[in-house]
Amino acid sequence: MSPPKRPVIPHPPGTFQARLVSREKRFTIHALDNAGRPFCAHTNNSGSMLGLIRDGMPALFSPAANPKRKLPYTLEAVQLDGMWVGVNTSTPNRMLAAIMRSADMRQELDLSGYETFAAEKRSGDSRFDGRLDGPNLPTCWLEAKNVTLVEEEVAYFPDAATERGRKHLAELAALAVAGMRAGILCLVQRSDGACFAPADFIDPQFADVFYQAMAAGVEVWPYVARVDETGVVLEHCLPVAPQERCEK
Numbered sequence: 001m002s003p004p005k006r007p008v009i010p011h012p013p014g015t016f017q018a019r020l021v022s023r024e025k026r027f028t029i030h031a032l033d034n035a036g037r038p039f040c041a042h043t044n045n046s047g048s049m050l051g052l053i054r055d056g057m058p059a060l061f062s063p064a065a066n067p068k069r070k071l072p073y074t075l076e077a078v079q080l081d082g083m084w085v086g087v088n089t090s091t092p093n094r095m096l097a098a099i100m101r102s103a104d105m106r107q108e109l110d111l112s113g114y115e116t117f118a119a120e121k122r123s124g125d126s127r128f129d130g131r132l133d134g135p136n137l138p139t140c141w142l143e144a145k146n147v148t149l150v151e152e153e154v155a156y157f158p159d160a161a162t163e164r165g166r167k168h169l170a171e172l173a174a175l176a177v178a179g180m181r182a183g184i185l186c187l188v189q190r191s192d193g194a195c196f197a198p199a200d201f202i203d204p205q206f207a208d209v210f211y212q213a214m215a216a217g218v219e220v221w222p223y224v225a226r227v228d229e230t231g232v233v234l235e236h237c238l239p240v241a242p243q244e245r246c247e248k
Contacts, residue, residue, distance in 0.1 A: 005102065005104050006233055006234040007102055007233075009233075011060065011062055011229075012063065012065070015229070017028050018031045018032060019056055020058075020059050021055055022053070023049075023147065027042055028040055028041075028042065029043050029053075041071055041075050042069075042073065042075070043074070045089050048159045048160040049159065050149055050179050052080060052085060052222060056068045057079045058079035059076075060084070062074050064238060075087055076225050077189070085233065086148070086189030086225060087146070087174040089146045091189065092144035092146045093119070093129050093130075093144050095185070097119055100114075100117035100132060101117065111132060111136050113136075114133060116134070117132055117134045123171075123175065128141045128143055128171075129143050130143075139181070140180065141175050143184045144184070144185045145157055145158075145185070146187055147186050147188040147189065147222070150193045153192065153195070154197050155197075155224075157198065158206060159202055160203075161202065162206060166205055167202075169206070169209045169212075172213055173217075176217035176218070182219065183220070184221065186220065188225055188238065189232065190227070195222075195240070196222030196239070208248075222238040222239075222240060223236070223238070224236055224237075
C-alpha cells in the first residue's frame with residue numbers, strides 16, 4: 001500500500017531571501033535585502049521565537065497580498081544552522097485545511113468518515129480553527145499550533161506563556177468529555193525534533209492542561225514540516241513524550 005500523499009503549502013509568489021537585523025516590539029522585523037538596503041516586514045508570530053531572531057541570520061520574506069499594507073512583507077522562515085524554520089503562524093491553519101482535504105491524510109488520522117471541513121467555527125462562546133462533520137459521526141473540533149522551539153531533539157510548545165493556548169486545550173477537553181472528538185495539530189516547522197512535549201519550563205500551567213486534555217481524549221498530532229525556499233511539506237508524526245525529554 002502506497003504511503004499517504006503529503007500536503008504541500010507553497011510560499012507566496014515573490015518570496016525572497018534577505019538577512020535579519022532585529023525585531024521591534026512583537027510584530028515588526030528589520031532586515032537587509034541582498035543589496036544591503038534596509039526594509040521593515042511584519043511577523044504574525046507573537047511568541048518569543050526563542051533563538052531565531054538574530055542579526056545576520058538568513059530569512060525568507062513574502063510580499064503582502066495587499067500592496068497598500070503599511071509593512072509590505074511578511075516573515076515566513078528563518079535559517080538556523082543551515083535548516084529553515086517556519087515562523088508564519090498562519091501556515092498551521094493552512095496545513096490543517098490541506099490535511100482535511102486529503103482522503104489519505106484523513107485515513108491516517110482515523111478521520112475517514114468525515115466529509116466536510118469548515119474553518120473558523122464556533123462552539124458556544126469559543127472559536128476553533130476547524131470543524132469536521134460526517135454522517136453518524138460525532139463532530140470533531142480542531143486547533144492548529146505552530147512549533148518552532150527544539151532543544152535536545154525535543155520539539156516544545158509554547159515558546160512563551162500562553163493563556164489563550166491553555167484556554168483552547170481546556171475547551172477541547174470539555175468537548176471530548178461531552179462525547180465529541182477533538183484534536184490539535186502541532187506543526188513542527190523544523191526538522192530536528194525526535195519527539196514532542198509541552199514546554200513546562202516555559203509555561204507549567206500549559207503543560208498540566210495539555211496532559212489533562214490528552215487524558216480526557218483530545219488527540220494530539222505533532223507533525224514535522226520540512227521548510228525550504230519553495231514552501232512547506234508535511235512529513236512524519238512525532239511521538240508525544242510523557243516527560244520533558246525523549247528517550248534516546
